[in-house]
Amino acid sequence: MIVEDDKFFHDLYVSLLKDTDYEITSIFDVREAMRRLEEVKPDLIILDMLLDQITGDTFFRLIKNLPEYADIPVIIASGYPRRANEILKGLDKNLTFLNKMEVNEKLIDEINRKIG
DSSP: OOEEOOOHHHHHHHHHHSSSSSOOOOSSSSHHHHHHHHHHHOOOOEEOOOOSSHHHHHHHHHHSSSTTTTTTTTTEEEESHHHGGGGGGGGOOTTTTEEEHHHHHHHHHHHHHHHO
16 A cells, blocks of 8 residues: 655656556555555555645554554655654554655565565
8 A cells, every 4th residue: 555645756656566466555645545444454555754634654653553454564755854753663663764765776675575
């Protein structure tokens, strides 16, 4: 599941994943992501931090506190300073942060490491 409201980055993630066997669920806002979680439990979530309606860290905290979703691996792809988000690792020690400028080189490797 890709939760990203910036069309450029959303399309970039989809493009990077198009030649893989991963099924992509494209989500552009957190409210839609919550609805879709009820329909299908994704194997992994690629999450932006600066979303319009509800911030990515709020969504992350919410899913990590719901037992049915707590085990879903998350990759946060953001231009937001990494050190500001390190507190989120307390909820999930396997949380991965990627700077949006590094996504081209690292996204597929991180996904494969988590669920491949």
